[in-house]
Amino acid sequence: MTGAPQMLRDVFGFDAFRPGQKEIVDAVTAGENVLAIMPTGGGKSLCFQLPAILRDGVTVVISPLIALMRDQVRALQEAGVAAGALTSGNTPEETDAVFDALDQGRLKLLYMAPERLAAGSALGLLRRIGVSLIAVDEAHCVSQWGHDFRPDYLRIGELRRVLGVPLAAFTATADADTRTEIVRKLFDDTDPQIFLRGFDRPNIHLSFAAKDGPRRQILDFAAARPGQSGIVYCGTRAKTESLSAALREAGRTSLHYHGGMEAEDRRIAERRFQQEDGLIVVATVAFGMGIDKPDIRWVAHADLPKSIEAYYQEIGRAGRDGAPAETLTLFGPDDIRLRRNQIDEGLAPPERRAADHARLNALLGLAEAMKCRRATLLGYFGETDITCGKCDLCDAPPETFDGTIAVRKALSAILRTDEWFGAGHLIDILLGISTDKIMQRGHDKLPTFGVGKEYDKRQWQAVFRQMMGHDLVRPDPARHGALKMTDAALPILRDQATIELRRDSIRNASTRRPAVK
Ligand code: ADP
Numbered sequence: 123m124t125g126a127p128q129m130l131r132d133v134f135g136f137d138a139f140r141p142g143q144k145e146i147v148d149a150v151t152a153g154e155n156v157l158a159i160m161p162t163g164g165g166k167s168l169c170f171q172l173p174a175i176l177r178d179g180v181t182v183v184i185s186p187l188i189a190l191m192r193d194q195v196r197a198l199q200e201a202g203v204a205a206g207a208l209t210s211g212n213t214p215e216e217t218d219a220v221f222d223a224l225d226q227g228r229l230k231l232l233y234m235a236p237e238r239l240a241a242g243s244a245l246g247l248l249r250r251i252g253v254s255l256i257a258v259d260e261a262h263c264v265s266q267w268g269h270d271f272r273p274d275y276l277r278i279g280e281l282r283r284v285l286g287v288p289l290a291a292f293t294a295t296a297d298a299d300t301r302t303e304i305v306r307k308l309f310d311d312t313d314p315q316i317f318l319r320g321f322d323r324p325n326i327h328l329s330f331a332a333k334d335g336p337r338r339q340i341l342d343f344a345a346a347r348p349g350q351s352g353i354v355y356c357g358t359r360a361k362t363e364s365l366s367a368a369l370r371e372a373g374r375t376s377l378h379y380h381g382g383m384e385a386e387d388r389r390i391a392e393r394r395f396q397q398e399d400g401l402i403v404v405a406t407v408a409f410g411m412g413i414d415k416p417d418i419r420w421v422a423h424a425d426l427p428k429s430i431e432a433y434y435q436e437i438g439r440a441g442r443d444g445a446p447a448e449t450l451t452l453f454g455p456d457d458i459r460l461r462r463n464q465i466d467e468g469l470a471p472p473e474r475r476a477a478d479h480a481r482l483n484a485l486l487g488l489a490e491a492m493k494c495r496r497a498t499l500l501g502y503f504g505e506t507d508i509t510c511g512k513c514d515l516c517d518a519p520p521e522t523f524d525g526t527i528a529v530r531k532a533l534s535a536i537l538r539t540d541e542w543f544g545a546g547h548l549i550d551i552l553l554g555i556s557t558d559k560i561m562q563r564g565h566d567k568l569p570t571f572g573v574g575k576e577y578d579k580r581q582w583q584a585v586f587r588q589m590m591g592h593d594l595v596r597p598d599p600a601r602h603g604a605l606k607m608t609d610a611a612l613p614i615l616r617d618q619a620t621i622e623l624r625r626d627s628i629r630n631a632s633t634r635r636p637a638v639k
């Protein structure tokens with residue numbers, strides 16, 4: 123029998139495996155139950171296609187995306203591999219050809235849409251044709267609280283049991299909850315080997331900065347990279363237009379892009395970005411899905427993304443060619459408030475909302491990280507032993523200090539005003555400023571009034587931002603963004619835990635130039 127490396131060259135035309143591929147191919151070929159988590163574009167399909175060719179019998183591939191299935195079948199057929207698909211998009215001739223190949227025992231890979239599993243005849247068919255392996259693409263579709271739940275995926279676990287064959291599941295969605303759910307629903311009593319590799323994009327430099335004249339920060343970042351193609355992601359459509367205009371005024375070639383534009387204008391922007399060198403696109407998240415430009419040299423976020431997954435996806439559009447690429451993500455208290463509100467006001471069920479808050483928290487934790495961003499980011503995806511040297515915190519480790527007392531003062535101000543006020547009013551209390559609002563409510567009589575004079579307003583803003591970053595407090599949408607304590611704050615309030623804060627944003631706050639609008 124020809125081995126995997128030979129097949130890799132002869133059938134797929136690749137010289138070498140990508141990180142993680144070989145281990146997965148070996149395990150799947152050996153008939154192990156496998157859950158493999160790899161980023162989009164990491165090369166998952168090879169990890170079941172190659173074992174399918176090497177193993178006896180038919181491999182059933184379950185995938186939710188008909189277009190993708192058809193692409194893969196076509197590519198395999200062109201490479202001389204007997205593959206076919208049974209989907210609702212088939213012509214009768216295509217379906218006949220699949221059944222002929224199955225009858226003659228020729229077919230190696232049979233792609234099926236999950237809906238097909240619901241048909242009464244599916245199990246009989248799979249039994250008859252000698253299935254020896256089930257491969258499941260986009261395995262997170264089995265997760266009820268995920269974004270792409272497919273009820274028919276719930277049948278796959280039973281199928282595995284009844285057919286008594288190994289199952290190999292693949293997904294790019296890696297958070298621990300989803301992973302646990304996949305294992306439970308697809309593998310129940312068995313204990314699959316879990317592979318998690320390839321999330322690192324070592325050529326991408328990571329950096330974050332607190333908003334401090336954000337427009338100027340983005341213009342400076344772009345100005346330091348003349349002639350390079352880049353993407354600036356913004357939280358609103360209006361901002362894409364104004365920021366793009368500012369970049370043009372600064373002498374750059376720049377286009378805006380958002381979902382409210384005519385389809386034709388969007389296509390023109392996409393085409394220009396793809397073809398021209400040195401073009402900047404200022405966009406909402408609507409931009410990027412179909413973009414396959416290898417030499418995007420930088421990605422900047424003018425506003426905080428909505429989750430750590432979204433962040434990873436968006437920066438991941440830079441440097442596909444493997445050459446150095448840079449990123450800058452700006453964040454501020456308004457972003458955090460906006461993102462929390464979007465989650466709370468969305469229509470998702472409560473469990474999903476909790477998960478979305480957790481994904482946002484993970485991103486805030488990354489924004490306020492004290493050590494290597496790459497280790498923090500990849501740690502979230504489950505990868506350990508990261509070598510970096512390519513992030514702002516490895517470049518210049520931040521100084522931290524014991525911020526427990528400051529945080530306790532801030533928490534106390536929140537509690538003594540019944541969690542009814544936002545950061546602005548709380549800071550006035552801490553600074554002992556007798557505003558009308560303070561006098562009207564008698565807040566000048568509070569024991570907390572004026573206990574925070576060691577910091578100025580901007581330094582306290584940095585403290586509050588870091589508290590939000592550590593999820594000690596959350597804005598309550600039902601109270602116009604009033605800050606509420608979370609359970610995580612209790613140990614600090616009770617003197618049972620301490621908290622480190624980053625010194626840079628607090629020490630420098632008052633010496634920075636004023637915000638440019
Ligand atoms: P995904 O993990 O998103 O399903 P694919 O399986 O579609 O990714 O692979 C992404 C791309 O990487 C494809 O163009 C594929 O041909 C290519 N690829 C996969 N494995 C290798 C390899 N070992 N060497 C070179 N290119 C590869």
Ligand code: ZN
Binds near residue numbers: 493512514
């Ligand atoms: Zn680092």
